[in-house]
Amino acid sequence: MRRHVRRLAGVLPGTRIGRIRWPRRTPIAPFPWHYWWQAHLLDCLVDAQRRSAREGRARAIAATTRSVRIHNAGSWINRYYDDIAWFGLAVQRAGGAAGRWGPSAIEAICTQLGRGWTEDGGGGIWWRRGDNSKNAPANGPAAILLARTGQVSFAAAIVDWMSDTLVDPDTGLVHDGVRVGPDGEICEVDKRIFTYCQGVHLGACVELAQRDGHQRWADRAVAVVDAVRRRLAEPSGVLPGVGGGDGGLFAGITARYLADAAVRRPELSDAAGQLVLASAEAAWDGRLDTALGPVFSADWRAPAPEPRAGVPESDLSVQLGGWMLMEAAARLQRGG
Incomplete structure (x- = not known):
């Protein structure tokens, strides 16, 4: 917090934003500002507040929530479905600490995630608008958020698509994503293995195991933890x-x-x-x-x-x- 977090533009009262590097490089450009890094800054603040509640930290949570919208030209939404899913998760966990902006952010983000689902490639949410890829980093956090906000059936459909499309049957690890051709069929599988793809698949399976109760979610959660332990x-x-x-x-x-x-x-x-x-x-x-x-x-x-x-x-x-x-x-x- 002391190294990276400052007011917007260094001066705007009631705001908090994470500077992307420390020590700072000069001159300081306003872009890229990495929307999804700010979402994880907010999530870490929520973690800390749940561990040890402090009035100053609660103010920082509300200020960070507000600041993301200000920096994003007055909108909660950008063209990346993974970005907004991460931010929605952080705001949802923050609850009332996010201030009066929280409910509107979650509603706007969940609505946008719903628009991101198509049957191209067998289902799933796009990585970003106007692109031809669907991947674990967008679908995993979206499924967790949707499950936590009561859209359990939608979340289950997303995670079933991930399991059918992205999980390597030989290793149990989750591939990064797929590309979809003009005919709506998968034309390429991106087989790169990243830790966070395993993490969000696990998180979604655990969330559904708690809320849906079908055995497949618990089985899949066990399988991905075992794959991470043995292979990564x-x-x-x-x-x-x-x-x-x-x-x-x-x-x-x-x-x-x-x-x-x-x-x-x-x-x-x-x-x-x-x-x-x-x-x-x-x-x-x-x-x-x-x-x-x-x-x-x-x-x-x-x-x-x-x-x-x-x-x-x-x-x-x-x-x-x-x-x-x-x-x-x-x-x-x-x-x-």
Whole structure:
């Protein structure tokens, strides 16, 4: 917060926004501002407030919610369905702390997500308007949000599509996405494996297991945790990093939903919890202490270097990933 969070334009009262790098590069350009990084900043603030409620933090939650809309030209919506799903999740978790803007944000975002579903490629929500790809980073968080706001059948349809289309039958890991041709059929599968694709699939399965109760959701949750443990986190048991930029958030998102699974699903408490705690121990041991607080490494398996221009550790995304991980570990501790 001390390194990255400032008023909009540095001066606008009642606002909070995350600067994407520290130390700052000059001159400072207003774009890109990374809408979805701001969503995870808000989510981390909510985590912290649930752990230890403070009046100042509650004000920061409301200010950050409002500031995203101001910076986004007065709208909650942009062309990326994954961006708005992430922000909707954070606002929904914030509840009344998001201020009077919360309900309108969730309504607008859920309506837009509904418009993103088509039968092209067998179903699923597009990654962004005007594109030909459908992927896990858009569909996973959308399904979690829709389930949490009562649209369980819609969420189930999304996750069934993900399971049928994106889960590798040999490894159990979730591919990034697919591209859809002009005929509405899948023409390419993007088989890249990212940690957060596993995390959002897990999160959606856990949410549906709690709300729907069909056994397939619990079975799929167990399968994806096992795949992450055996194929991504071995031999150290620590979730791997992928550098800075957007990738700085990937492992932290996975840790969030692993902790959620460990607390809410007894069959996952050990396997999912161990991944979170091993990663948190490694990240904390590898932190760099500064006068403005700890700096986390972009790869929790390695020590953090001094943040400077061109180093991933200067990115807000990397530091939010470390913050998410610590909150995930704290949640496990609170949950026993």
